Amino acid sequence: xDTTPETLQLGPIVRTVTRDTIAGYEEILxxxxxxxxxxxxxxxxxxxxxIAHGMMSLAYVSEMMAEAFxxxxxxxxxxxxxxxxxxxxxxxxxxxxxxERNMGGExxxxxxxxxYCENQMGELVLKGKATxxxxxxxxxxxxxxx
Amino acid sequence: MSSEFAxxxxxxxxxxxxxxxxxxxELIAKYADTVGDRDPLHSNANWARRAGYRGIVAPPTxxxxxxxxxxxxxxxxxxxxxxxxxxxxxxxxxxxxDVLTAQARxxxxxxxxxxxFLVIESTALNQEGELVVWSESTSFWLE
Numbered sequence: 005x006d007t008t009p010e011t012l013q014l015g016p017i018v019r020t021v022t023r024d025t026i027a028g029y030e031e032i033l034x035x036x037x038x039x040x041x042x043x044x045x046x047x048x049x050x051x052x053x054x055i056a057h058g059m060m061s062l063a064y065v066s067e068m069m070a071e072a073f074x075x076x077x078x079x080x081x082x083x084x085x086x087x088x089x090x091x092x093x094x095x096x097x098x099x100x101x102x103x104e105r106n107m108g109g110e111x112x113x114x115x116x117x118x119x120y121c122e123n124q125m126g127e128l129v130l131k132g133k134a135t136x137x138x139x140x141x142x143x144x145x146x147x148x149x150x
Numbered sequence: 151m152s153s154e155f156a157x158x159x160x161x162x163x164x165x166x167x168x169x170x171x172x173x174x175x176e177l178i179a180k181y182a183d184t185v186g187d188r189d190p191l192h193s194n195a196n197w198a199r200r201a202g203y204r205g206i207v208a209p210p211t212x213x214x215x216x217x218x219x220x221x222x223x224x225x226x227x228x229x230x231x232x233x234x235x236x237x238x239x240x241x242x243x244x245x246x247x248d249v250l251t252a253q254a255r256x257x258x259x260x261x262x263x264x265x266x267f268l269v270i271e272s273t274a275l276n277q278e279g280e281l282v283v284w285s286e287s288t289s290f291w292l293e
Contacts, residue, residue, distance in 0.1 A: 025184065028184040033215055035218055035222060039292075058236065059218070060184075067187045075243075078243040079241065084237045085237075
C-alpha cells in the first residue's frame with residue numbers, strides 16, 4: 005500500500021562553519037583554491053575574505069535528503085543548487101526544505117523538494133531543487149534512537 | 151593570471167583525461183567528519199551491512215572530491231574559481247572499496263559581465279563500469 009505522505013518538512017540541520025572546518029574541507033579536497041585558505045588573497049577579491057566551499061553547504065542538503073529518503077536518495081537522488089551568497093567563517097548555516105509527493109513516469113513516486121541553506125542573518129546562501137524516489141525503508145534496517 | 155589558464159583555450163566538448171579515484175573507509179570517515187555527517191552508515195561497517203549495503207556507505211556528495219579534480223587532470227585552471235551552480239544525479243551508492251573513474255568534459259563556456267563561466271559535465275563509473283554519479287558544475291573566475 006502506498007503510504008507516502010503528500011508533503012513533508014525537511015530538516016533543519018544546523019551547522020556552524022569555522023576556519024577549521026573550511027581548512028579541513030580544503031585539505032581533503034586538495035585543489036588549492038586560495039579563496040578558501042589565503043586571507044590576503046581573499047581580502048582583495050569581491051568577497052573581502054575567506055569563504056567556505058559551496059560543496060560544504062551542499063553536503064548538508066544531501067545529509068538532510070538522505071535522512072528523509074535513505075536508499076531513495078543514494079540510488080536516485082537529483083539535485084540542482086545555486087550558491088547565492090558566500091558562507092564565511094563563523095556563520096551558522098540552517099538547512100531545511102519542503103517536499104511534495106509527485107507521481108513521476110513509470111508509476112514511480114518521487115518527492116520533489118525545495119531546499120535552502122540560510123545563515124544566522126536569515127539570508128539565503130544556497131537554494132535549489134532536489135528529488136528522490138520515495139523509497140520504503142529497507143526491511144530489518146535498524147532506526148537510530150532520537 | 152590568464153597565462154596559466156589553458157582551459158580558456160579548450161573547446162566545448164573537450165574531454166579531460168580520466169581520474170581514477172579509490173574510495174577508502176578512512177576517506178569516507180574524514181569526509182563525513184569534515185561536513186559533520188554523523189550517520190553511522192558512514193562509519194560503522196556492521197551497521198551498513200545490516201542496512202543492506204556491501205560496506206560503509208559514502209555520503210554521495212563525496213563526489214565533490216573527484217568531480218572538481220576531474221577537470222584538472224590535464225592542466226590547472228587559474229586561481230580563484232567561484233563555484234556558482236551544482237547539479238548531481240546519484241545512481242548508485244558509493245561503498246568503501248569502490249574504485250571510481252571520473253571523466254569530465256567542457257559542456258559550455260561563455261563570458262558574462264566580463265567573467266569567464268565554465269560548465270563542466272562529468273560522470274563517474276565504478277569498478278563494474280556502472281554509472282554512479284552524473285555531475286554538472288558551473289564556475290566563474292575572478293581573474
